[in-house]
Amino acid sequence: MGRKLLTEHIDVEGINTFEVYRKHGGYRSVEKALKTMTPDEVVEEVKKSGLRGRGGAGFPTGMKWSFLAKPEGVPRYLVCNADESEPGTFKDRHLMSRLPHLLIEGMITGSYALGARTSYIYIRGELLYVLRILEKAIAEAYAAGFLGENILGSGYSLDLHVHPGAGAYICGEETALLESLEGKRGNPRNKPPFPAVQGLYARPTVVNNVETIAAVVPIINEGGDEYAKLGVGKSTGTKLISACGHLNKPGIYEIELGVPVEEFIYSDEYCGGIWKGRDLKAVVAGGSSVPILPKELILKTAAGENRLMTYESLSDGGFVTGTMLGSGGFIAMDETTCIVKNTWNFSRFYHHESCGQCSPCREGTGWLEKVLHRLEHGHGSMHDIDLLVSVAKQIEGNTICPLGEAAAWPVAAAVRHFRHEFEWHVTNPKEATAPGAAYRGTAVLA
Amino acid sequence: MEPTTAPTKPQFSPAAQAEIKRLLTHYPEDRSKSALLPILHIAQAEFGGWVSPEVQDLVAETLNIKPIEVYEVATFYTQYNLKPVGKHVLEICRTGPCMLRGSDELTEHLERITGAKVGGTSPDGTFTLKEVECLAACGFAPIVQVREKYYEQLDTPEAVDAMLNELKSLLHRPILPWEENSTLPNSLKNY
Ligand SMILES: Cc1cc2nc3c(=O)[nH]c(=O)nc-3n(C[C@H](O)[C@H](O)[C@H](O)COP(=O)(O)O)c2cc1C
Numbered sequence: 001m002g003r004k005l006l007t008e009h010i011d012v013e014g015i016n017t018f019e020v021y022r023k024h025g026g027y028r029s030v031e032k033a034l035k036t037m038t039p040d041e042v043v044e045e046v047k048k049s050g051l052r053g054r055g056g057a058g059f060p061t062g063m064k065w066s067f068l069a070k071p072e073g074v075p076r077y078l079v080c081n082a083d084e085s086e087p088g089t090f091k092d093r094h095l096m097s098r099l100p101h102l103l104i105e106g107m108i109t110g111s112y113a114l115g116a117r118t119s120y121i122y123i124r125g126e127l128l129y130v131l132r133i134l135e136k137a138i139a140e141a142y143a144a145g146f147l148g149e150n151i152l153g154s155g156y157s158l159d160l161h162v163h164p165g166a167g168a169y170i171c172g173e174e175t176a177l178l179e180s181l182e183g184k185r186g187n188p189r190n191k192p193p194f195p196a197v198q199g200l201y202a203r204p205t206v207v208n209n210v211e212t213i214a215a216v217v218p219i220i221n222e223g224g225d226e227y228a229k230l231g232v233g234k235s236t237g238t239k240l241i242s243a244c245g246h247l248n249k250p251g252i253y254e255i256e257l258g259v260p261v262e263e264f265i266y267s268d269e270y271c272g273g274i275w276k277g278r279d280l281k282a283v284v285a286g287g288s289s290v291p292i293l294p295k296e297l298i299l300k301t302a303a304g305e306n307r308l309m310t311y312e313s314l315s316d317g318g319f320v321t322g323t324m325l326g327s328g329g330f331i332a333m334d335e336t337t338c339i340v341k342n343t344w345n346f347s348r349f350y351h352h353e354s355c356g357q358c359s360p361c362r363e364g365t366g367w368l369e370k371v372l373h374r375l376e377h378g379h380g381s382m383h384d385i386d387l388l389v390s391v392a393k394q395i396e397g398n399t400i401c402p403l404g405e406a407a408a409w410p411v412a413a414a415v416r417h418f419r420h421e422f423e424w425h426v427t428n429p430k431e432a433t434a435p436g437a438a439y440r441g442t443a444v445l446a
Numbered sequence: 447m448e449p450t451t452a453p454t455k456p457q458f459s460p461a462a463q464a465e466i467k468r469l470l471t472h473y474p475e476d477r478s479k480s481a482l483l484p485i486l487h488i489a490q491a492e493f494g495g496w497v498s499p500e501v502q503d504l505v506a507e508t509l510n511i512k513p514i515e516v517y518e519v520a521t522f523y524t525q526y527n528l529k530p531v532g533k534h535v536l537e538i539c540r541t542g543p544c545m546l547r548g549s550d551e552l553t554e555h556l557e558r559i560t561g562a563k564v565g566g567t568s569p570d571g572t573f574t575l576k577e578v579e580c581l582a583a584c585g586f587a588p589i590v591q592v593r594e595k596y597y598e599q600l601d602t603p604e605a606v607d608a609m610l611n612e613l614k615s616l617l618h619r620p621i622l623p624w625e626e627n628s629t630l631p632n633s634l635k636n637y
């Protein structure tokens with residue numbers, strides 16, 4: 001059993017209240033940081049911990065914090081990204097609704113480290129009920145003197161607010177999020193300038209995922225070096241994995257980074273295997289934006305080594321035979337799954353969610369959806385399969401934000417590994433479009 | 447009585463006005479436009495589940511911004527309904543992980559038993575069906591969201607019936623969170 005740093009007390013009755021949370025060691029990191037550490041020392045601990053952003057890109061958090069511009073007399077902000085909309089990812093909702101004080105504690109300690117006097121939690125609008133939970137917890141923290149003026153007599157003051165979105169995946173992209181927080185459409189900004197220099201209200205800003213900010217709490221409590229002892233190599237600490245799809249036990253698991261993928265899928269401690277006694281066909285390991293891998297390649301790398309739940313191991317083989325840990329949205333598909341249909345479904349998602357600013361993304365995602373739709377419905381041609389790859393290539397690198405790539409890469413990977421299945425839809429349209437039909441041939445492993 | 451369509455000159459209730467005032471304290475004084483998204487949520491909840499052009503104008507007036515600044519936002523975000531809706535809007539997740547666990551079948555089932563088609567409202571005005579993208583609850587698929595509540599694991603007819611019965615038993619809309627003290631007969635608090 002791995003250690004649980006974030007969710008150890010999640011099942012304790014009343015842990016959503018300040019009193020019970022505090023009894024279980026809550027808000028110690030705030031006391032420690034504000035009373036015994038300088039802001040720079042807090043940043044230093046986070047650097048030592050090796051913590052990497054849990055929102056998807058895996059950028060080292062301590063380094064991000066040290067990039068924050070600090071011009072005299074200009075306010076700066078910490079903004080928590082609680083937009084959680086990457087298909088397959090549902091860990092932040094879980095953490096915030098069950099352990100609201102953990103996020104608030106991380107926000108206070110993090111804001112202190114960055115010198116922010118006002119901080120925001122931007123939560124997707126569908127989660128208004130979680131916003132209410134957070135607001136209640138924030139009110140408790142104010143009442144207990146952990147928010148507001150002169151926290152714990154340290155001279156440090158902080159206001160914390162929750163702000164809802166209103167239904168737009170793109171607002172998870174950090175600059176679109178900031179636009180949205182300013183009351184505008186969620187159109188990503190051109191970079192540079194980066195948020196660290198000009199973010200919210202054109203002021204220096206750090207945007208971090210919910211889980212990243214929560215992880216700051218155990219890092220400060222136990223020390224960065226202790227945190228870094230967990231995990232493997234540059235994948236330190238624990239990670240929340242949202243497991244869904246055709247698993248016996250879908251759900252949210254806090255794992256120590258480094259658990260073998262095979263163990264994660266099949267052991268009873270985690271997902272308990274594939275439902276209905278079926279065989280595994282494919283996995284999307286890090287949210288819908290990462291390349292899909294067939295069973296053989298998700299369990300073992302091309303070199304035949306056991307694949308581990310780490311940033312490095314999952315990306316072993318690059319986009320040829322590897323994938324990414326991403327946000328930790330782990331989607332398992334059993335042997336009856338139609339890969340073409342699934343790829344089409346995700347393309348429809350990206351087309352629907354493209355903000356429309358950049359033509360390659362706006363038009364390209366539409367093309368992908370349309371071509372996949374006709375392939376799925378048995379009206380496609382062999383040329384269409386290559387067309388998918390070519391459209392994907394034309395989106396890549398030609399857009400302001402990475403939504404375009406998030407749409408293109410999974411399609412390219414699906415065609416790479418499941419080309420036979422796409423071809424089967426062209427050559428045997430009747431069979432392929434029959435209800436419940438599934439291609440049982442082999443996948444391409446190189 | 448709650449209005450089912452927006453009156454021509456809508457007015458926020460005193461409770462909503464108080465909530466708006468509270469929200470405005472969250473942002474710097476010269477950045478009150480930041481409150482636009484949350485205020486549109488309040489407006490939608492107050493005025494029958496959608497934001498008519500008149501309601502959007504009211505929001506513009508409240509924030510002292512141009513109406514176009516509200517329109518461009520209201521049309522960008524999928525949660526704001528721009529047409530009248532039924533008493534309960536059922537937002538069905540249609541994205542990959544939910545599809546793997548039966549969201550297509552759930553949608554068909556809901557169309558059959560409510561008499562509404564996706565994008566439309568049942569003839570008696572009770573249910574509007576809307577397909578939405580991933581609701582961040584994929585492990586508990588398939589999912590329907592109704593206002594602020596998530597209904598999870600709707601993979602049996604019984605689970606769907608339980609949801610619909612709960613909704614049908616509501617004579618009035620649920621009490622909105624900023625209406626702490628209001629007493630609507632037969633409405634649910636924190637529903
Ligand atoms: C299209 C798109 C959607 C994103 N959605 C999210 C999201 O829902 N939550 C999140 O934390 N990060 C999301 N990100 C990543 C953010 O841009 C940003 O990298 C992240 O919030 C940084 O936090 P971290 O360093 O703590 O991971 C998204 C990025 C893109 C391009």
Ligand code: FES
Pocket residue numbers: 087088089539540541542543544545579580581582583584585587589
């Ligand atoms: S796919 Fe339906 S909640 Fe994520």
